[in-house]
Amino acid sequence: MTRPATLPTPALRRAQPYVRVRDLERDLAAKVDGEVRFDPGSRGAYSTDASNYRQVPIGVVVPRTVEAAAVAVAVCREHGAPITSRGGGTSLAGQTCNTAVIIDWSKYCHRLVSVDERARTCVVEPGIVLDDLNRRLAPTGLMFGPRPSTHSHCTLGGMIGNNSCGSTAQLYGKTADNVVRLEILTYDGTRMWAGPTSDEEYDRIVAGGGRPAEILRRLREIAGEHADEIRRRYPDIPRRVSGYNLDQLLPGGPFDVARALVGSEGTLVTVLRAELALVPVPAARSLVVLGYHDIAAAGDAVLPIAARRPLQLEGIDDKLVGYEARKHMHGKAVARLPEGGAWLMVSFTGDSQEDADQRSRALVAEIGRDGHAPDVAFFDDPESELQLWELREAGLGATARGPGMADTWPGWEDSAVPPERLGDYLRDLRRLLDEFGYGDAALYGHFGQACVHTRIPFDLLTADGVATFRAFLDRAADLAVSYGGSLSGEHGDGQARAELLPKMFGDAIVDAFQQVKAVFDPDDRMNPGKIVSPYGITSDLRLGSAWTPTDPETEFGYPDDQGSFQRAVMRCVGVGQCRSHEGGVMCPSYRATGEEEHSTRGRARLLFEMLNGHRDSAVADGWRSTAVHDALDLCLACKGCKHDCPVEVDMATYKAEFLSHHYAGRLRPAAHYSMGWLPVWARLASFAPGLANAVTHAPALARVVKRLGGLEPARPLPSFAGIRFSDAYRRRGPRGTGERGDVLLWPDTFTDNLAPRIAAAAVTVLEAAGYRVLVPPRTLCCGLTWISTGQLGVARRVLRRTLDTLAPLLRRGIPIVGLEPSCTAVFRDDAANLLPGDRDVTRMAEQTRTLAELLTRTDGWRPPRIDRAAVAQPHCHQYAVLGYEADQQLLQQAGVQLRTVGGCCGLAGDFGFTAGHLRTSLACAEHELLPAVRESGPGTLVLADGFSCRTQLEHTGTARRPLHLAELLARAGAHDGGRGPTS
Template sequence: MARTEHLPTPVRRRDGRPYVRVRDLERDLRSRVDGEVRFDPGSRGAYSTDASNYRMVPLGVVVPRTVEAAAEAVAVCREHRAPITSRGGGTSLAGQACNVAVIIDWSKYCDRLVSVDEQAATCVVEPGIVLDELNRRLADTRLMFGPRPSTHSHCTIGGMIGNNSCGSTAQAYGKTSENVIRLEVLTYDGTRMWVGPTSEQEYARILAAGGRRADLYRRLREIAGAHAGEIVARFPDIPRRVSGYNLDQLLPGGPFDLARALVGSEGTLVTVLRAELKLVPVPGNETLVLLGYPDVVAAAEAVPRVADHHPLQLEGLDDKLISDERRRHMNAEALARLPEGGGWLMVSFAGRTRQEADRRAQALIDDLRCSPHQPHVSSFDDEEVEQQLWALREGGLGATARVPDMRVTWEGWEDSAVPPERLGDYLRDLRRLFAEFGYGDAALYGHFGQGCVHTRIPFDLVTADGVTAFHAFLRRAADLVVSYGGSLSGEHGDGQSKAELLPVMFGPDVMTAFGEVKALFDPENQMNPGKIVAPHGPPNAATDDLRLGSAWTPAEPAVEFGYPHDEGSFQWAVMRCVGVGQCRSHTGGVMCPSYRATGEEEHSTRGRARLLFEMLNGHADTPVAGGWRSDAVRDALDLCLACKGCKHDCPMNVDMATYKAEFLAHHYAHRLRPVAHYSMGWLPLWARLAAFAPGAVNALTHAPGLAGLVKRLGGIEPRRSLPTFARTRFSDAYRRRGPRGTGERGSVLLWPDTFTDNLAPRIAAAAVTVLEAAGYRVLIPPRTLCCGITWISTGQLGIAERMLRRTLRTLAPLLRQGIPVVGLEPSCTAVFRDDAPALLAHDRDAARLAEQTTTLAELLTRTDGWQPPAIDRDVLGQPHCHQHAVLGHQADQDLLARAGARLSTVGGCCGLAGDFGFTAGHMEVSLACAEHELLPAIRAAGADTVILADGFSCRTQINHTAPERRPLHLAELLAAHLRPGAGPAEDT
């Protein structure tokens, strides 16, 4: 146990918070803490908020490399009287993960699985480990940590302990507090100890040892004893009581379990260093039952009868959530599987065998046939289908936050909980309250089996009247839930949004007990101050420190892109990010490759969106100064690969690639740019010039010595090989050859993008072979044109717009005839489908181009009567990021399946991403992205497996990192399996 120091009382500011000499604090943290210490504007801006409505700019950020380093950081903060806030995934919805404090981010390094005891079914972990990653590491043991929030792909165990998280599986396994055995904790004064259930004999030994620990235990027992009657009376006996401190775990005659008492304290009492967790067996098989009811109230009224069958999960959805997902085109396949109804229950059963799970599901269905409101029923035992349906439920927050043609919704009354048997009546009254305040658009969904309700509400948080109404609603809603014997929070904690409401739920006596516990552990109020107890700005803490608020006055700058889905507003587009944090996941999809490579909040989609929000200067205390000229924003965007993965994978469809291009356009306006913007950003021009003497250019760019000089002058990574220009461009050869064939299926325009035309003409030739074999007459533009992708990605939007207008003028006659445009390079094809109509808003030809642009696979799959050649091969496919995000990859999968190919698809990003991987200084991140999924998959693939990659960047990265494998474009693969002599590949 650490020695407790006597420290002088700090000098305080007029607002009551301690005055901290920030420069001295930063200096000592840097000198003594093994970790990354960041007091720069970018880091402070990125950590200024979480997933809540609140914003508080931190003093600085510490990313410790070890638990011991984190303990040392606390010691340094103690010496400087600096407050601290622990942070995991940063997805808290009540404001508890942001503060004017030193933020300790555990998620990058302190993520170790320390030990596993399979026999006891326990493990010890560090707080930064992500839930899904923990369960992945436990996979061989067939054990897992039971509670599973919807943020399971990126929430940390430390964050779950801080908030007492639950999730859908808490129906079977309980809250986090019920799955924690022991905690290693550190108090602000330096006391370090393991805590857990304490027998009378152990309690006596602790008291006999004396010291700070003995004082803590003695006083805790005294506090709980003195307030026992009110604690018993005021703590609702429901499955989802998360609000307040868990003083019920310290009552006389009880277990005196200090670990469980500290779970849910949101870092306001102790810093958690390690945790010993209870594990449960992984369910062998699951069957999902969907129950459709007339409305959500009827569904809620059926919960007790369903719960009697002891399901693994019991979730509820209302018609508004389903309508929101349909409007946003989310989870279309899953939505089509819902049974008839206006409110639904999702019920899953686990079994050691498939038959056991099915039998339990059937028993429920049989029982409900006799119920007053017999539901419409669908059941599933296919794992892929079940995952699609759970994605429908887990996407609730994102689905309801920004719905087209509807008011924007916000958290604020996000997870109230009542006794499950009273849920139907509560929902009925809650909807009446919504209607009274004009919030009728709010959807209702959540963990109905435990009476916990999620909702996002269309609060007006930017006018004085709106904020007043928001506050009045919270007071009324608190009265309502308490009248039902419920809890203000059933999952996400109290933080700042519900702290001022706790007296309504607990009364003055229990609130006094909470204050005494806070003072016992943290007499200086330095542990995440202002959360749960003594909230900032009482009696209006819920409206203090709002991220928006009536004083919020952001800039609304003139912009280049049209932002058609955001009312033409860059500021509105940036605010798409609501902090869900899906960009911090390490598996699935593409988003966010730079976060996956670095583990940095600032290099996640969310972190960048936060900095852009700060850049717009809506608050006087923003750390991000300079507007468009901000170096902090530029540095954060530097590692953005512009992959557009976030446009698809983020539930809010944040499009950071577009925001980056917009920012760069303004940041470098009337200024010299990085030299790479001129070398690689102007690649179409250099390629056109190189076509006059490709041999000489190749000799210059590949000769020893000269190549290094060229790279240095061009700002290009010295370890990259420069691409080789073709001896003859595809377009030149094809114009000499001319179109052939009858074209019985009509004409198509094959787009000769810069990369294919100049660097890989064999791909375009192969595409001609395939298209003519399919009965199409192939046309190409009459002159060299460009989509502008390289200028867009480097933010040279004025030039990009001119290139696009020139292209549209040339293609207009064909576009107006409805001739399809076939793209081969995904990034260029995505420009036509996505960037061009955004840059050239209201241009009808740009809209035609977007509508008529198709991929090769899309065209061929809708060509009636055409059968692809037989491809009896194993194929490993690397979809280009823009395929994944904008174009879609389903047509490619369908086409290859029809051809008989055995396709395995690689997720993630190749890491090259146009100019990104070629730019000097990006090599390590580029290769780290490739090592995440692509390169391991290639190494594991058999020697005869075809590596399929349509993107020039993807093929280049593979050639650089796995030179023994030659990746092919889909056109090449199809052409190679056509009958000999079927096309003109040899002529071009």
């Protein structure tokens, strides 16, 4: 039998063939129904994934349909251009970044094509997100079983590419175990459905001839030739993900080509559609958490627990829990853990809650017979279970960056061994980590299947550090193989482990991998350099010893990043939580556009490229970069990422920093002068508010004002109040007994000039609660509008003037009550970054309260009874910086049946008023806020403390005027016999 020629070496493949990029771009744009992007911004945003690797792509194609993707492959074939498929882009081994044409399936190709409830199968396109698929399947009572921790944003195509697993693979198996058939496209244009092939079907296909017959015949020959070696070298463990699944092609087996292709990381074929096996949604769940002395002892205990067929059997150690505690993550969940230095989390399903609980109790009874029984905590309420699973799923983010922690990286983050040997493996792995100086690494993972996760503090910046990194991987691979394990138990090989595959499989099997690659992709155009003939482990590092980024002088202090903008940008580890479509706030512009470039991660990647640490940087013009500017243009500065991102990327601050330098010494956009200087225009308008309103609301004049101000023509401008709150209050003066002391009510620009009724209502509430209300002696500002438009020098001067004026009150310990969340958040957050090290700034942050925070901390105060249903939209800065818990507590005490809406209103200060942003602004509002208000009953209150949130609701025609908390409490107090909300 003639063996196909061995594939060329990586060095040769990098040089061949030559691709005429402009011709390729032209033909793709002409022939593909989709978005074709070869611009620096797109290439920079897709240059890396969640791994240690970086390769700037040739270009990006975002097909609108599966058929358009097939056309894109054909065009690439005409030009000899390599291809890499990409879904959520969260791969940890480098398999979704390459010097290739990236096909991003996630924006458009996410259809649920069909569902067969009787057969318990469905057909999907590769860009569909797992959580979205299961939401759409919910009416059928079925779901896709495997559930990685990235379930909110990972795509099924990516799961098929990596053979993803997650915690529920304990019961449902890997993705490969749940794939029925795949519609595949080879680089040469062969298109076919692949799946289990009986002998009869095989004979029929081979008799038909052509490429399908050739593919099946060669696969059978390769598997037959290497059958003995496959049986000998493939570890018989639940989590073998490394290599190609040649065990699915063995003689006498199912000869399942679809399952053989799962986990091939886009190196063999393009997956166009997938038929998936579904499982019933569990009727009920219960959770047992078991505390052990250390992580190895927890590993020793898994085998008898796994024999009870739990849904999930996860392990976490005290280092992971400690890192989460340091970062103030999941505090309630940490408090619920039983005593121990490591924990097993065991979840059971049942046909009823009683059934699920009984399975948990049976486990507790069984292990209770052991004299060394662990400490136990049992949960059957969904809220507690959710909190504990979020603690576990946050492992990657929690261990990536934190206070007092070294930066940690993937590379050896998902090895797997036989479950019966897990405890000993953990002991040896811990010893190896200690030997190399990596002892701070946390150990956790899918312990029921002996898959161990960790992030390790590798030094990837120096030549010695990179050499040590490589030496550790060699030793770690030897260790896993000595235990009969797999280099990867979940995340795949990619570039991170492919070079080590001979240690696990031997040369003969690796040669078989090359032969399989040659069957499907003889010219090595499908995701080259991954799995087969791989690029080196230390090649193409995102950092590396040659990485020499600039670390520019900045306006903000970045106290949590050692004063370094470069370190702040490096917070993004690519986990992709910003690409989720449900829950939290982050990232509204991604949710509205579906664009990687408009996700927090995409923007962070472009800022990384802007720092120009690599010779082939996609962004070569630094702070003046148009690509970075365009990516940041749709950032709403909501700060949702500061809260929702597990490593607390603060893109609002990075955007302001960038704009400050981008426009330094040159003319700014008109909106920066109109909206950015709003406090000045509002102050001037206060001298003649009637005239100001006439100019801004007369149709002809308003059009001129908007055009000159760079404002959205379709947005009505707000009206200035006839008299500012601060002016009226200074005439009136403080009243009341003040038995509870003084408070300074902050008259922010929006409340003072545009909604003084809210401040007046707050005075009513505060005085009734026993406080004496003070206001600043003159007009002051927090500087928010200058911060958000990147005019940071002005913002600093404005803020300094405010601090100098308030210093006497601050030093007396008088609380500041903020009514506008965005301005209040400046005092609590941005001010310390803009004026680092200033003790008065620290006092201001510590003494600033929201109205709800002050009232709920007031001994003896209780709110009036309201007893109404309400939909509440917490302002994004309220959600991300201030917290909404005090508001929820207060409203609950008042008898309000509260529905809290997630997401962003989409107006976000100047964003929704700026010309060109209207479509994105409204799309953000339509994501959660507007549907929630429309669905609410006619008597339901609408609460929104933020001026932007209220304005968006008013501009989009909702029937009810949204109320500030102060207005609600003042009204309720007046109706409460005039007594007000007192004790």
